[in-house]
Amino acid sequence: MLEIIGAVSAAIAIGAGAFGAHGASGQAADWLRTGGFYQLIHAVAVVLLAKQASGPSAMLLAGSALFAATLYLMAIGAPRWLGAITPIGGLLMIAGWLWLAWQLAQR
Numbered sequence: 001m002l003e004i005i006g007a008v009s010a011a012i013a014i015g016a017g018a019f020g021a022h023g024a025s026g027q028a029a030d031w032l033r034t035g036g037f038y039q040l041i042h043a044v045a046v047v048l049l050a051k052q053a054s055g056p057s058a059m060l061l062a063g064s065a066l067f068a069a070t071l072y073l074m075a076i077g078a079p080r081w082l083g084a085i086t087p088i089g090g091l092l093m094i095a096g097w098l099w100l101a102w103q104l105a106q107r
Contacts, residue, residue, distance in 0.1 A: 002054060002057050002058060002061065003046070003050045006043045006044070006047040006061060007047055009039055009042070009061065010039075012039065013039035013040035013043055014040065016068065017036030019032055020033040020035075020075070021033065024075060027075075028074075031071040031072070032071070032072065034071055035067065035068035035069075035070075038067055038068060039067070039068035041064075042061065042063070042064035042096075043064065045060055046061045049100065053100050055099060055103075056096045056103060057096070058096075059093075059095055059096035059099060060092075060097070060100075062089075062092055062096075063089045063090065063091070063093035063095070065089070066085065066086075066088060066089030066092060067090055070082040070083065071086060
């Protein structure tokens with residue numbers, strides 16, 4: 001199931017990045033491109049790692065979704081205070097990678 005969600009996340013990321021490159025301007029375009037970049041990297045990681053490391057993969061997926069979603073929402077006009085939530089997604093991504101590193105070290 002994580003692989004399917006990861007694949008859908010990758011599709012959303014590509015759409016957001018494309019909109020940032022071709023349909024938005026200024027800060028909104030930057031937010032869309034940044035969110036799309038991080039979401040795509042982590043979606044691919046989830047697809048590749050979900051079977052071997054489901055916990056870290058779920059954390060990577062949750063973190064990238066939160067990180068990107070707050071940027072996407074601000075890009076389409078949501079209040080900028082959402083930007084205060086964005087780093088929580090970043091911390092979840094960092095924690096997911098560290099969890100994966102710990103699991104790999106245990107092998």
